[in-house]
Amino acid sequence: MSDHAAAMTKQPPELFALRLKFALKNSNYAELSCRKFSEVFNKRVDNCQITETMLHDWLQARSVPSEEKTIALSKLLGVSSNWLITGSE
Numbered sequence: 001m002s003d004h005a006a007a008m009t010k011q012p013p014e015l016f017a018l019r020l021k022f023a024l025k026n027s028n029y030a031e032l033s034c035r036k037f038s039e040v041f042n043k044r045v046d047n048c049q050i051t052e053t054m055l056h057d058w059l060q061a062r063s064v065p066s067e068e069k070t071i072a073l074s075k076l077l078g079v080s081s082n083w084l085i086t087g088s089e
Helices: 003-010 013-025 034-044 052-059 067-077 081-086
Strands: none
Touching: 013 052, 013 067, 013 081, 034 052, 034 067, 067 081
């Protein structure tokens, strides 16, 4: 199990969802819908695609993204992947 997977299984998905909401709110993408953000993500990130439903589920704490998607999200949102996963730098 990777460090990412271990960290994600130790924390409730609600905490990831809160950090993702915070990162989105404080980014250049704050006003975008899930659909629009997923379109921007898919245009800017190579070899890693997300759907509107995936993003919505992450924001509603129904699921958490893979390590690859978490790292891509963190880069696009300008936060560290460690913070997005664990809440600490």
